[in-house]
Amino acid sequence: MIDSKYFYQQAIALAAAGDELYQRGWVPATSGNFSCRLNADSAIVTASGKHKGRLNPSDFIAVDLKANAISSGKPSAETALHTQLYARFSAIGAVLHCHSPAATVLSMALAEHNELTLENYELLKAFDGVDTHAARVRIPIFANTQDINALALEADQYLAAHPLCPAYLIRGHGVYCWAKDLDSCMRNLEALDFLLHCELEKMRLCR
Amino acid sequence: MIDSKYFYQQAIALAAAGDELYQRGWVPATSGNFSCRLNADSAIVTASGKHKGRLNPSDFIAVDLKANAISSGKPSAETALHTQLYARFSAIGAVLHCHSPAATVLSMALAEHNELTLENYELLKAFDGVDTHAARVRIPIFANTQDINALALEADQYLAAHPLCPAYLIRGHGVYCWAKDLDSCMRNLEALDFLLHCELEKMRLCR
C-alpha cells in the first residue's frame, strides 16, 4: 500500500535534488534517474525521458522491487538498477544515477580496469565506515550494456561480495550511488564526483 | 503569411534559450544565432550582431527559406545555414548555432579530419534514431569560410547523403544543431557539447 502523502513528499525532494544535479551539469539531455524507498517493498522512481532538472510530482512512478510499475506512467528504463539495491540492502533509502563528465571520461580512460581505487584523500571520510584518509575505497567499473537486467545481476553479485561498496561506475555512462536517505546520497555523490574529478586531474598533469 | 502571435511566442522561446546558452558561455560576444520554423516557407531568426543572452522580440526577423528578410531588420549573416536545413528537411523545426569552447577547440585540434566519430557513450541515445551506446555517430567538420552560401551548399550536399546526421562543426567557429522543435534542439545541443567536452578531455590525459 503506497502512502500517497509520503510519495508526494519524496517526489518533491527528488525533484529538488534533480534541479541541483542539473545545475551542476551532471544530468544533461534528460539523462540520469533518481529514486527513494517508499517501504520494504516499493520505491518511487523518475519517469523515463524527462528533463531531470524540471521534474514535477507527475514525473514519478511507484514501482515494486522487481521494477514493475505500481502507479501510472513509464518508469526509467534503468529502474531495475535501483530496485536491485533496495532488494539487496534494507538500509538503502535513496539511489541517484548521474552522467557527470568526470564519471564518463574516467571510466573510459580506465578502459583496462574493472575498478578504481581511491586512497589518501581526506574526503574518503564522507563514506560510511571510512574514518581515515589512509583507507582504500574501491569503486567497481562495469561495462555498459542495454541489457539492464544483466547489469543489475552483475551489480548484485558484486555488491553481495562487497557490501561496503558505496557506488559503481558504468563505462562511458555514469555513476550509481546510494545511501540511507536522500541527503546522505547527495553528500556521497558530491564526495564521489569530487574524487573522480581529482583522479582525472592527476591524469592531466604532464609536468 | 506570418502568424504574428506565433512569431511572438517563438521569439520569447528563442530569447529564453539564448539566455540559457549565454549563461553556459556558449554564445560569447554577440556570437551564435538561433531560429525556429514558422511554417512550410518561413522561419524566425535572430537579428545580426545582438547580445544573444539579452534578446527581445524586436531582435528577431522573419525570413523565407532563401534567407531573405520578410519582416523589418537585418537577419543573422548566417541565416542561409538555417534556411538550408528547413528547406532540405520538412521535419526540422528549430536550429541552434553556438560557439562553445569545446566545439571551437576540438574542431581545430582535429585539423586533419573532416569528421568526428562519437561511440561508446550512453548519451548518444539522446539523438533521434540512436538506441544504444554501441552506435557510431559521425559529426562532419567543415572548413570555416566567410562565403555563407558556399558553406550552406556544402552542408546541404553532405546532409542529403547523411540525413540522420544530427549536427555539424565548423572549424574554429562552432556547431550547428537542429531538431523537430526547440526543446529537442536544446537537448541535442546539450548532449552534443557534453560529448565534445568528453572527447576533448580524453585528449588532455597524459597518463
Place this chain on the structure above:
Amino acid sequence: MIDSKYFYQQAIALAAAGDELYQRGWVPATSGNFSCRLNADSAIVTASGKHKGRLNPSDFIAVDLKANAISSGKPSAETALHTQLYARFSAIGAVLHCHSPAATVLSMALAEHNELTLENYELLKAFDGVDTHAARVRIPIFANTQDINALALEADQYLAAHPLCPAYLIRGHGVYCWAKDLDSCMRNLEALDFLLHCELEKMRLCR
C-alpha cells in the same frame, strides 16, 4: 568640469560590469580596475583596493588624463594605464583590466614571447576592423613591473605603432582591454578571454 549626473551613471554602469566580471572569476581578491571616459580631459576610475564585485558609487574617483585625482579618494594604483589610453586615442570610451586565469597562465606559459598571435577563430570578428576568421590579431605581452609609469610609456609606444591593437597582456598579471564604450569593451573582453582560453586549451592537449 565634471558632470556629476553623468559621473553617477557611469559609476553605476561600471559597478554592474564589476559584478559580472567578479561572477566570472576574473577579478579575484580586489584585483582588477575599470574606467570610462567622462569627457576629453577626464575619466572615472575605480578606487584602489576595493572588492570589484561589490562597488558603490563612492568607490569611484574622477581623474585627469595624467592620472591625478580630481575628486576625493584614492584612485587605482594602475590609473596611468587607463589614462594613457584615453590620452592617446580620443575614440576610447572605456577600459577594463582583469586578472582572469587564462590571461595569467597563458602570459606566463609564453615566457619567451612578447606577443600572442590569434588566427583562424571566427570570434576574432568581435574586434573592430576584423571581418574574417582568416585575420591575424596580435596581442602584445608586456613584462610586469611595479613602475606603472614605465609600463604606461611602454604600452603607449607600442600602441602608437599599432593603433588597431585591441588589448594587451601583462605577464603573470592580466589583461587590459578597451573600446568606444563600456558595452563594446565588455564584448571585447568576453571575446578575448574566450580566445585566450582556447589557446590555453590547445596547449593542454597531449594526443
Place this chain on the structure above:
Amino acid sequence: MIDSKYFYQQAIALAAAGDELYQRGWVPATSGNFSCRLNADSAIVTASGKHKGRLNPSDFIAVDLKANAISSGKPSAETALHTQLYARFSAIGAVLHCHSPAATVLSMALAEHNELTLENYELLKAFDGVDTHAARVRIPIFANTQDINALALEADQYLAAHPLCPAYLIRGHGVYCWAKDLDSCMRNLEALDFLLHCELEKMRLCR
C-alpha cells in the same frame, strides 16, 4: 565571558561565507570548517559534520583556545588547527579551511615537496606584507594525519619560525588560511586558490 550578540553576528557572517564557499565547490560533502575569534581567549567555530553551505546560528560552537567547547554542541574535529592560530598570533581574527580541488590535487601532485613557492604573480600582493609580484611566497605542505593535535603542533612550530606565512596545505586534504578578519580571510583564500589553480594549470600544459 562570551558576548552572545557578537557570537550571533559572527555566526551569521560565517554562515554567509560558507554559502559562498559552497557555491564555489570548495566545501563539498560537509567538508571544511570556519572560525572567528570572539576575544583574547575564545573563538566561534563550525560544529562537526554540518553542510557548510547551509549553516544556521545553531551550527556554531564557542571554544577556548585549547579547542574545548564552551557552549553546547560538538565542535569541528579540526578545531585545534584553528585555536593553534589564535593562540600563536593575537592579530588573527578569522580562519577558513576548505577542500578545493586545486588544493587537493596540487598538494598530491607535489608529493616529494614539503612546500610550494609562488612567485611572479601580481596577485601575490593580496597577502599582507607583499607589495610586488617579484616576491616569493612559500606555502608549506604538511602530511595529512588523523592526529589533529600532532598536526596542530607541526603547524605551530612551522609558523613560529615563519610568522609571515599566510596559509598552509595539508596533502590530499585542503588548505588552512587566516587573516585579521573574515573579509580579509575570504580575500586571501580567493587569491590563494586562484594561484593554486594557476600552478596546476601550468602543470597541465604539454606544449
